[in-house]
Amino acid sequence: MSNKPIPHAKSAAEWIEKEDHYTFHDERLWDMRQKRDEQMHLLPEWQDLREQASRLKEHTLAHLPHYLEQFEENARRNGIHVHWARDGAEHNRIVESLLKKHNKTSIIKSKSMITDECEMREYLEPRGYSVTETDLGERIQQLDGQMPSHVVVPAVQKLTGDVAQLFAKYYDTDPASDDPHELAEAQRIAARPALLTGDTGMTGGNFLVAETGTFVVCTNEGNADLSANLPDLHIATLGIERLIPRMADLGVFIRLLSRSALGSPITQYTTHFRKPKKGGEMHVILVDNGRSDRLAMDDFWSSLKCIRCGACMNTCPVYRRSGGQSYGAVYSGPIGAIIDPTFNAKKFSTLPFASTMNGSCTNVCPVKINIHDQLYKWRQVLAERHEIPFVKRALMKMAGRLLAQPALYRLSISGAEVALKTVPRFALYNYFNQWGKHRELPHPVKETFHSWYKKNRLNKEKGAEKEETEA
Amino acid sequence: MKIGLFIPCYIDAFYPKTGIATLELLEKLGQNAEYPMDQTCCGQPMANSGCSPDAKMTEELFVRNFAKYDVIVAPSGSCVHHVRDHFDAMEQTADVRHVRQNTYELVEFLHDVLKVRDFPWAEFPHRVGLHNSCATLRSLRTASMSELGEPFFSKPKTLLSAVKGISFATPKRPDECCGFGGTYSVTEEAVSAKMGLDKVTDHHEAGAEYIVSADTSCMMHQQGCAERNGVPIRFIHIAEILNGAKA
Ligand code: SF4
Numbered sequence: 001m002s003n004k005p006i007p008h009a010k011s012a013a014e015w016i017e018k019e020d021h022y023t024f025h026d027e028r029l030w031d032m033r034q035k036r037d038e039q040m041h042l043l044p045e046w047q048d049l050r051e052q053a054s055r056l057k058e059h060t061l062a063h064l065p066h067y068l069e070q071f072e073e074n075a076r077r078n079g080i081h082v083h084w085a086r087d088g089a090e091h092n093r094i095v096e097s098l099l100k101k102h103n104k105t106s107i108i109k110s111k112s113m114i115t116d117e118c119e120m121r122e123y124l125e126p127r128g129y130s131v132t133e134t135d136l137g138e139r140i141q142q143l144d145g146q147m148p149s150h151v152v153v154p155a156v157q158k159l160t161g162d163v164a165q166l167f168a169k170y171y172d173t174d175p176a177s178d179d180p181h182e183l184a185e186a187q188r189i190a191a192r193p194a195l196l197t198g199d200t201g202m203t204g205g206n207f208l209v210a211e212t213g214t215f216v217v218c219t220n221e222g223n224a225d226l227s228a229n230l231p232d233l234h235i236a237t238l239g240i241e242r243l244i245p246r247m248a249d250l251g252v253f254i255r256l257l258s259r260s261a262l263g264s265p266i267t268q269y270t271t272h273f274r275k276p277k278k279g280g281e282m283h284v285i286l287v288d289n290g291r292s293d294r295l296a297m298d299d300f301w302s303s304l305k306c307i308r309c310g311a312c313m314n315t316c317p318v319y320r321r322s323g324g325q326s327y328g329a330v331y332s333g334p335i336g337a338i339i340d341p342t343f344n345a346k347k348f349s350t351l352p353f354a355s356t357m358n359g360s361c362t363n364v365c366p367v368k369i370n371i372h373d374q375l376y377k378w379r380q381v382l383a384e385r386h387e388i389p390f391v392k393r394a395l396m397k398m399a400g401r402l403l404a405q406p407a408l409y410r411l412s413i414s415g416a417e418v419a420l421k422t423v424p425r426f427a428l429y430n431y432f433n434q435w436g437k438h439r440e441l442p443h444p445v446k447e448t449f450h451s452w453y454k455k456n457r458l459n460k461e462k463g464a465e466k467e468e469t470e471a
Numbered sequence: 472m473k474i475g476l477f478i479p480c481y482i483d484a485f486y487p488k489t490g491i492a493t494l495e496l497l498e499k500l501g502q503n504a505e506y507p508m509d510q511t512c513c514g515q516p517m518a519n520s521g522c523s524p525d526a527k528m529t530e531e532l533f534v535r536n537f538a539k540y541d542v543i544v545a546p547s548g549s550c551v552h553h554v555r556d557h558f559d560a561m562e563q564t565a566d567v568r569h570v571r572q573n574t575y576e577l578v579e580f581l582h583d584v585l586k587v588r589d590f591p592w593a594e595f596p597h598r599v600g601l602h603n604s605c606a607t608l609r610s611l612r613t614a615s616m617s618e619l620g621e622p623f624f625s626k627p628k629t630l631l632s633a634v635k636g637i638s639f640a641t642p643k644r645p646d647e648c649c650g651f652g653g654t655y656s657v658t659e660e661a662v663s664a665k666m667g668l669d670k671v672t673d674h675h676e677a678g679a680e681y682i683v684s685a686d687t688s689c690m691m692h693q694q695g696c697a698e699r700n701g702v703p704i705r706f707i708h709i710a711e712i713l714n715g716a717k718a
Pocket of ligand 1: 313
C-alpha cells in the first residue's frame with residue numbers, strides 16, 4: 001500500500017469540474033438528508049433514541065471482551081463456528097482455508113464494507129477464487145475496479161449513463177440505454193447464474209447480539225438473504241465493534257439506522273441469523289484490524305460506536321461536493337476522515353483537513369459520535385507527528401510568532417497602504433494565491449480599525465483631557 | 472461592566488466598518504467598551520491547522536490583553552468559539568478561565584446579557600438572507616439547528632426583527648456551511664469556493680438583496696465568490712444594521 005498522502009483537494013477539484021455529476025451527487029445526497037429530517041420529525045423521541053443508542057454502544061465498548069465472549073459462547077451453542085481475525089490478512093487466510101477445506105471456489109457476496117477493508121477480493125481472486133458482488137451498487141463498483149463511494153449507496157457518484165457504459169462492456173447491453181429499471185434488470189440477469197452456481201455465500205452484518213449469539217443483517221435488495229441461503233456454506237464477516245448486549249437493545253438501533261441512512265422507516269429486509277441451515281455450515285469471522293488499538297485511543301475510541309448509516313456523509317457539504325472517490329479510502333466522508341488515519345496516519349493525513357468543521361455530521365449521527373471534534377483533534381495529532389506539509393508548518397510557526405508580538409505585527413502591516421498589504425507578505429503570497437483562484441480578494445480600505453480607533457477614540461480622549469486641564 | 476472589545480485581524484484589516492459599528496452600537500446602548508491596542512488575533516488559524524503549540528503565544532497574548540475586563544465582546548462567532556472551546560494549549564490559570572467564560576459573540580451579548588430588543592435608530596428597508604456561521608449555529612448555538620429538529624429560535628433574527636423595514640428571504644438550505652472554514656478556504660480552495668458560490672446563489676434565488684451575518688470571515692469568502700461569478704448580492708454585518716446603517 002502506497003503511503004503517499006491522498007490528494008483529496010486535487011481529486012475534489014477535478015470532481016467539481018464534472019458539472020452534471022457534481023449537481024446530481026449533491027442533490028441526491030441532500031435529498032437523503034431531507035428525508036432523514038422528515039423521519040426525525042415524525043419521532044418525538046428521536047433525541048432520546050440517539051442518547052440511548054450512544055449509551056448502549058459506549059457501555060458495550062467499555063465491556064467489549066465480556067460481550068465478545070458471551071457472543072462466542074452463545075453462537076457456538078447455536079452451531080455457528082466463530083473465528084477471530086487480528087487483521088485483514090488473517091481474515092483472508094481464514095476465508096481461504098474454509099474454502100479449501102470445503103472444496104469451494106466461487107463466492108457470492110452481499111455488501112460488506114469490512115471485506116473491502118480487509119481487501120479480500122484482492123487476496124482471493126489471484127488465488128483462483130471468484131467473488132461476485134450481489135448488491136447492485138457494490139457490483140457496479142466492482143466492475144469498475146473502484147472502492148465503494150459511500151457506505152450505504154456505494155455507487156452514488158455514478159450517473160445512470162455511466163452505469164450503462166459500464167454494463168455494456170461486461171454484459172453486452174446497449175450503452176445508450178440508461179433506464180434504471182433496465183439496468184437493474186441487466187444486473188439481475190447477469191448475476192443470476194452466479195447466484196445459482198456460487199458455492200459459498202458471504203455477508204457482512206450490522207449487529208452481533210451477545211445474549212443470543214445471533215447476528216442481524218439489514219439490506220434493501222434482499223441479496224444478502226440469497227447469498228446466505230442458497231449455498232451450503234455461509235461466512236459472515238463482522239467487526240468486533242458491531243456488538244450489542246441484548247436483543248431488546250436492537251430496536252433502538254433498527255429504528256435509527258434506516259431513518260438516518262436513507263430516510264426510510266426501516267430497511268426492506270432485517271434478517272436474523274441464528275444457526276446454519278440443515279446440512280450446511282455457518283461461520284462468523286470477528287475482525288479486529290486495528291479496532292482494539294483504536295479503543296485505547298483517548299480522543300478517538302468513540303468512533304467505534306459507528307453503525308455505518310452514512311448520515312454524516314449525506315449531510316457533509318464537503319463530501320457531497322467532492323465525491324467519495326476523492327477520499328481514496330474504503331470509508332469516505334466525515335466518518336472516514338476520523339477512522340482512516342487510525343489505519344495509516346501518513347496516507348490519510350489529508351482527510352481530517354478535508355472539512356470545514358461545520359459540525360453538521362455530529363448533529364445527524366444517530367450514535368452521537370463527536371465527529372467534528374475528532375477532526376479537530378486529528379489535526380493536532382497529525383501536526384504533532386509532522387504529518388502535515390512542511391510549508392504549512394513553517395507558515396504557522398511564523399504566523400504564531402508574529403501574532404504573539406503586537407509591535408512587530410503592527411510594523412509588519414504598516415507602511416504603504418493598508419488592505420491587502422496589511423497581511424504580512426509571506427502569508428499573503430501563499431494565502432491569496434490559493435484564495436484568488438476562484439474568488440475575488442477583499443477590497444482595500446483606507447485605514448485599519450486599529451488606526452481609526454487611535455484617531456477617533458484614544459486621541460480624542462487625550463484631546464478632551466487636555467481641554468479639561470487647560471480649562 | 473467594563474467591556475473589552477476584540478476586533479479580529481481580518482475585520483481590523485479589511486472590514487473596519489464592522490469594528491466601528493460594533494463599538495458605536497455598544498456606546499449607543501450606554502456601554503463602556505474599550506479596545507486594547509495590543510491585540511492581534513485569537514490564534515484560531517494556527518490551531519485549526521493542527522498547530523496548537525504555535526497558537527499558544529498568541530492565545531496568551533489574548534489573555535494578557537483581555538483578562539482585566541469583565542466581559543470581552545467580539546463581532547465574530549468563530550473567534551469566540553475558539554476562545555471559549557479551544558483555548559487549551561496554555562495552562563488554565565484563573566485569568567484564562569475568566570477570559571474563556573466571559574467572551575461573547577456580539578449577538579449573544581446583546582440578546583442574552585444586555586437583553587436588548589429595541590434598536591429605535593435602526594432602519595433597513597431591504598430583503599436580507601441571514602447567514603448563521605457554523606460556529607454561531609452549532610457551537611455558540613445562537614439559533615436552532617435543522618439536524619436536531621428542535622423548536623425554532625434565532626437570536627440574530629430576533630434582534631433584526633426590531634429593525635424597521637427589514638424583511639427576510641428564506642434560502643433552501645439555511646444551515647448549510649458556506650465553505651469558508653478558516654484555513655480550509657485555501658487548503659481546499661476549489662471545494663470551498665464552490666460551496667461559497669452555491670451559498671450565495673441560494674440566497675440570491677430566494678430573493679435576498681443582502682446577506683447579513685454575525686461572521687465577517689464567512690462573508691469575506693462569500694463576497695469573493697459572488698463577485699467572481701457575477702452574483703448580484705451585497706453583504707453587511709449584523710452590527711452595522713443594528714447600529715443604523717441604511718445600506
Ligand atoms: S459516524 Fe455516525 S452518522 Fe456517520 S456513518 Fe457512523 S453512525 Fe452514521
